[in-house]
Amino acid sequence: MQTGLARLLILAVVVGAAALSLSPNMTAQAPGGQAYTPPRTPTGQPDLQGVWRAWNLAKYDLEAHGARPGVPAGLGFVVDPADGKIPYQPAALKRRAENSAGTKDPDPWKNSDPLVKCYLPGVPRITYMGWPFQIIQAADVVTFNYEWSHKKRQVPVTAKVPPLPSPEDVLNWNGVPRGRFEGNTLVVDNTNFNGYAWFDMAGNFSSAALKVTERYTLVGPDTLQYEATMTDPKVFTRPWTIRMQLQRQKDVGILDYECTAMLDELGIHHTWPREFEPPEP
């Protein structure tokens, strides 16, 4: 009885809490990113520092979608291919439908969305879940400090980029990042994914063969354009790209959101057996 209530609560906390962040800013479309000249850091990098947040519907579904319980209808974020649809191979499309169907169960163990278990969101999902993140730049590393479960990505941007670890050794939810600056844009290549993370709450997914190239470009003093190109020959027929604007958060810095602690406080299981080998797509 307590468990039933707690499970409802956890669904509200883990999934529904994303819904608190809606604002009309989602319509702000900036042109290609070339018009604005960003300030520079002391070491000459375009200065992307600050707290950023996605105020949009991407967390629900990267594609255009109708309303579902608790989910507003909205446009998608896929800009390539031009039809706005993720170019799944036929078998993968079936798997996406199964994923989506499995998101309705309030029991974190049965729910198909890994985020409901407080597993790490993966890249690019962590960018647009609705929790803010802070970009901190040093000469050789760009740090992404995420409010969600105090996760962090440290992206080396030195000329001498460390060699990538073997997938035999390192498979991460958030992958392994390597960065560089191209003009005003921070480009981050991500590999070594574990193949379990999703892209949104609609069940969009990939395999461990995923490669993600992110592009962060300041298109105004308070607007950061975010692009991510996904390549995964096991799941998609071709690479595809999403684009959205992130807004600068000026009123408050990074607070905290300890996902597993909340499960624990609700009396919910927060560790599960799981396979660590990448799943078959």
Place this chain on the structure above:
Amino acid sequence: MRTRGRFLLSMTALLFVAAALAMPVSGQGGAAAIAAARKGVPPAGPIPRRADGKPDLTGRWNGSGGVLHNTVILEEHPGGFGIQAGGTLIIDPKDGIIPYQPWALAERNRRREDANGYEDQVGHCEIYEIARLASFAFDIAHVSNGDVIIHHTQHITRVIDMNRKQHLPDGIRLWNGDPIGRWEGDTLVVDTTNLNAKGRMALGGDFYSADARLLERFTMKNSNTIDWTLTVTDPKVFTRPWTMTSHEPMTRERNVQNFDGEDTCHEGNVDLVHLKNVYDQTHGKVPWPPVYPEGPQGRWGAGGTR
């Protein structure tokens, strides 16, 4: 006697847990590793300074001395059951004893009981409290707006706001509070409030309330040394403010960065389940099932940081 034995035993169990979780329990894994991490650091020179004349704290620091017991118990304690004997970290009051009010001392001792070990947040893979973080290596970076970033273990980041004067509204409570910094001469003073009191200061149960004020002082002595102290003011729990320090001064280490790790401590964590089952059984609660009856029977991994 018996109490101490049980305490040490339970602490030992938790240490094994920590080891199993691959937590960097001693900062870098023992005195030898500490010495290795310091190898190649240029000899101490004058305090490096930033453009505004303030000390440049940039770099990697470690005041743990490679010993583990500082995350276990803050006061002087005997050795045994895998824990080294150690002196107190409390420098004020002079007797080295945390000045608990009587009820709070009883509560601290209750938290030390074997059966209550699961209450410790680190056993849950939750984040280390500030005093505890001082027993691990950390990286300091300065941001151009003056803010100071401290990259701690387990991906914990503290952003010390150097520009704000007022703390967050009372309703916002955070695991490691709201840190606001200021310079007093060559000392970085970090004033932390808005705590949620969910964390412990040590495995041994030391705690403060959510109304505590934590004052840290990072005083640079030379290019390789920072003196660190933490003063806890909390009239709800203590009879007077008290101050602790690290096992040894924060000492510069080589700037070795690992960009590729990911903290997944709570995934497939059998030790966490074991701790919780012990807790539940002792407290008349229903333990978690050993494995879920439905769904894929996945492998229980060791968890930990990969």
